[in-house]
Amino acid sequence: MEGDPLSALCTPALVVDLKKVKKNAHEMIERCQKLGVQLRPHMKTHKTLECADIMTGGSRRCIVVSTLAEATFYADHGYDDILYAYSIPFDKVEKCASLSERLDLFQVLLDHPDALEQLKKRPLRDGRQWNVWLKLDCGNGRAGVLHSDDGALRLAKAMAEARGVELKGVYAHCGNTYGCRGVTEIQEVAQETTRLTLQFMEKLKLAGITCKSSIGSTPSCSHPVKDMEKLSEVHPGNYVFYDVQQSTIGSCTLKDVAVKVLTRIIGHSPHRNQFLVDCGWSALSLDGAGKLPTGYAVIEGHPNLKLLSMTQEHGRVEPISGQLDYDKYPLGTLLTLIPYHACATAAMHPIYHVHSEGSLVGGWTPTRGW
Amino acid sequence: MEGDPLSALCTPALVVDLKKVKKNAHEMIERCQKLGVQLRPHMKTHKTLECADIMTGGSRRCIVVSTLAEATFYADHGYDDILYAYSIPFDKVEKCASLSERLDLFQVLLDHPDALEQLKKRPLRDGRQWNVWLKLDCGNGRAGVLHSDDGALRLAKAMAEARGVELKGVYAHCGNTYGCRGVTEIQEVAQETTRLTLQFMEKLKLAGITCKSSIGSTPSCSHPVKDMEKLSEVHPGNYVFYDVQQSTIGSCTLKDVAVKVLTRIIGHSPHRNQFLVDCGWSALSLDGAGKLPTGYAVIEGHPNLKLLSMTQEHGRVEPISGQLDYDKYPLGTLLTLIPYHACATAAMHPIYHVHSEGSLVGGWTPTRGW
Structure with a gap:
């Protein structure tokens, strides 16, 4: 629904920041013109x-x-x-x-x-x-x-x-x-x-x-x-x-990344010092395994959290150090994952939710198959 | 096109053996009835x-x-x-x-x-x-x-x-x-x-x-x-x-696996003793990394071949031992991959091509998203 905040989306959801897309595209056009x-x-x-x-x-x-x-x-x-x-x-x-x-x-x-x-x-x-x-x-x-x-x-x-x-x-x-x-x-x-x-x-x-x-x-x-x-x-x-991989290579900074996956906390596992999110490999892909200290993605604004494993529809998150304070992460909490490899993550989504500064402006539908 | 052989399909393609599906389904129904x-x-x-x-x-x-x-x-x-x-x-x-x-x-x-x-x-x-x-x-x-x-x-x-x-x-x-x-x-x-x-x-x-x-x-x-x-x-x-993973667990044998990915050889790399196939992670998924001696899949009928790595649309294949005889693998050769994890592989395909003993009988369209 146009005009809605990102939090109106059911998760997992691929969200695209339109301003960043335009900025990244424009800068490449300019760079090539200059060259x-x-x-x-x-x-x-x-x-x-x-x-x-x-x-x-x-x-x-x-x-x-x-x-x-x-x-x-x-x-x-x-x-x-x-x-x-x-x-x-x-x-x-x-x-x-x-x-x-x-x-x-x-x-x-x-x-x-x-x-x-x-x-x-x-x-x-x-x-x-x-x-x-x-x-x-x-x-x-x-x-x-x-x-x-x-x-x-x-x-x-x-x-x-x-x-x-x-x-x-x-x-x-x-x-x-x-x-x-x-x-x-x-x-x-x-x-x-x-x-x-x-x-x-x-x-x-x-x-x-x-x-x-x-x-x-x-x-x-x-x-x-x-x-x-x-x-x-x-x-x-x-x-x-762009994506986390490109930022580790040095192509961009993390703030240039225009695509994220929204996910919500759906389970607490205090006996394992973990919680579960509703993003599995079906929404993120398995690309980037073993590449990042924060696991399969970067969890925006939570540098001490690690997405350590995924099955089809579940992601397991744990702190890099210390004990989780579950009061800070109630069920339903919305988290933002910055994907390791945007190509692989985008390939998992039948629709991309496009926003401008957090306000939804539409949906893009990719083609699939060969 | 109904009645066509599997070789009529453009690759990569997910193919489903209808008889095996029915057999697997029927055996589970019987097992549960007996139980x-x-x-x-x-x-x-x-x-x-x-x-x-x-x-x-x-x-x-x-x-x-x-x-x-x-x-x-x-x-x-x-x-x-x-x-x-x-x-x-x-x-x-x-x-x-x-x-x-x-x-x-x-x-x-x-x-x-x-x-x-x-x-x-x-x-x-x-x-x-x-x-x-x-x-x-x-x-x-x-x-x-x-x-x-x-x-x-x-x-x-x-x-x-x-x-x-x-x-x-x-x-x-x-x-x-x-x-x-x-x-x-x-x-x-x-x-x-x-x-x-x-x-x-x-x-x-x-x-x-x-x-x-x-x-x-x-x-x-x-x-x-x-x-x-x-x-x-x-x-x-x-x-x-079923899939290769289930066969290694012991749930089934490899011949029970009802889903395969067809791929073709699209490149020769003699300087690396490898060839390329048109199946990347976009058609197989990255599930199973490091789990099999044959790489990301089992290549049916070619036990000495290993699918050692994939990018979005390319797979690199090399022999487990010895030198490749490229005359045996001309460009265009059709190969059959048995996937490590059928759930992950199926998730990459907008259509499944269904066959009965190698003769196409139709297509199944899965739902996607959340």
């Missing part, structure tokens, strides 16, 4: 139309998605210039072809010659080209062809030469910034990823190939290094919400 | 109408739910005799009152005198009574008033005497069976929970109070002890799907 690179925000953290509008500054153009469900969702709602930045799965080639034939600019990504063959086997109608990015692994160690691998240049050349395919760019995700602590370490990884990507772009240039370049991750784009101005694009995503 | 106790199946694992019909043998009566969203969903679809087996949250008293006034038998649960006061403050219309169970902690260590606590009997008496409230039963969840390995250990916990519950029922009887008794958990109800025949009800839930 002179195109921001291509990633939608995977929130998967909503409303937040996409904020991140794109209302343009509804130039976004990245992690699933075909997101791609279709945004395409169905007037978005275009969508990059499905996921090594194209062979079972989804036909659906990607449809999107490529329907949108002005639907872009896919690959990192293996077999994937290129799949695209060549499905030429697009009306003389359209597959718009394809090459995924490069610059040390992250997940998807992508390794930057130092001879096969990388060979694959790029094959993409550039393939009939019906246009090599749009080189894409590197520096997820290895998630192992950093502090701006210096973040910028070392950002610098190295940028250096290796630009070095690869030089090799392409020598081979007579020009295309875009893009690197991304919330830590690196929250604290960009100067050389990133030589890239075409960046593609961070989590920054619009 | 002479009422089965009150828990809906929290699947949260679908179709599976509820199977678990209740079509009666659509006598179920347990873990959220008010489930309660409302089932009430809206003709179910009755619903027990919302969750220490009644104070923010949901009004909605519980509505359900109590609307259904023949909506039942709630509590474990604290303050909760009883909340119910007394909201008398039901038309002379109806709140149907309330007392939650007892018989060693599980989560919700419930401790069986040995004097307060337990005091609270039961207060419930029995309260105007507008009827004490329907005593409810104990033996989730501590999840720490067991093998039938002997399971039955020790089942026996102890039963003994303590029946001991408490004796105390009630001496105080002139009679009501039902119920214990539950999939391990204990898969291998019931004889004394459980003295209980009124049992309330297991996970058994309809």
Whole structure:
């Protein structure tokens, strides 16, 4: 109900601070403008139309998605210039072809010659080209062809030469910034990823190939290094919400975190010096296990409390030291959890309750599935 | 598309083996009939109408739910005799009152005198009574008033005497069976929970109070002890799907597991001796971390493969020993993951794809939220 305070919500509930979302989005837009690179925000953290509008500054153009469900969702709602930045799965080639034939600019990504063959086997109608990015692994160690691998240049050349395919760019995700602590370490990884990507772009240039370049991750784009101005694009995503993990990495401070989970105390366990809250892993996710002294989340305003374990609908809370004073925590008490990983927590909620300074202003409904 | 093989599905996809579901459900119904106790199946694992019909043998009566969203969903679809087996949250008293006034038998649960006061403050219309169970902690260590606590009997008496409230039963969840390995250990916990519950029922009887008794958990109800025949009800839930966790506990064998996640190979990483699959934590959950030699799941038919880590949409797979032969695992290869915890995995999927011996027969849509 619009205008109601947050305390009117039944718990557990995911609440989004609209002002913080706008501030985080705006600061990233400004940062990229200053750097002179195109921001291509990633939608995977929130998967909503409303937040996409904020991140794109209302343009509804130039976004990245992690699933075909997101791609279709945004395409169905007037978005275009969508990059499905996921090594194209062979079972989804036909659906990607449809999107490529329907949108002005639907872009896919690959990192293996077999994937290129799949695209060549499905030429697009009306003389359209597959718009394809090459995924490069610059040390992250997940998807992508390794930057130092001879096969990388060979694959790029094959993409550039393939009939019906246009090599749009080189894409590197520096997820290895998630192992950093502090701006210096973040910028070392950002610098190295940028250096290796630009070095690869030089090799392409020598081979007579020009295309875009893009690197991304919330830590690196929250604290960009100067050389990133030589890239075409960046593609961070989590920054619009941020979370405890990003604050421990050094991307933001805890007060920048725009997403919280409200929970209530539903049980007292004096024989265990604990109480129970109505937030289990079904509302918070199990991400962050063993990472924080305060357990699976930070309990806002209660630095001595630890969310030590969760089952499906229950969370166990105990003091880090000392005995609980249950009079201070009667049943029904509302607590606010700052999630360790916003992407994982948001994924558990069918609706996000949006507020402006504690007053509810609406609900955002994410898309789900693949 | 009905009649299609499982390989027609885009991945990741949750698939449910209808025959195994029916077999698991039927065996539990038979087991309870033989024991002479009422089965009150828990809906929290699947949260679908179709599976509820199977678990209740079509009666659509006598179920347990873990959220008010489930309660409302089932009430809206003709179910009755619903027990919302969750220490009644104070923010949901009004909605519980509505359900109590609307259904023949909506039942709630509590474990604290303050909760009883909340119910007394909201008398039901038309002379109806709140149907309330007392939650007892018989060693599980989560919700419930401790069986040995004097307060337990005091609270039961207060419930029995309260105007507008009827004490329907005593409810104990033996989730501590999840720490067991093998039938002997399971039955020790089942026996102890039963003994303590029946001991408490004796105390009630001496105080002139009679009501039902119920214990539950999939391990204990898969291998019931004889004394459980003295209980009124049992309330297991996970058994309809089972999972790797239940097989390691000893509740079932791996071939009883009715729910799997299909995934495809989307990347080769020869420099790391790994490949990538399109199943991340968004399709499997992070439950089971560090519990299995094969990582976060069992990869059916590939005992030497380990799902060692996941991010949102990627899983990293490596051999437990030796070098990967990539020719055996080309991009696009379909793999089947047996989930560690079916409740956690099912919670990640907006639709379950149901098959009979590998031939698709339909889709089940779970309810979500709270």
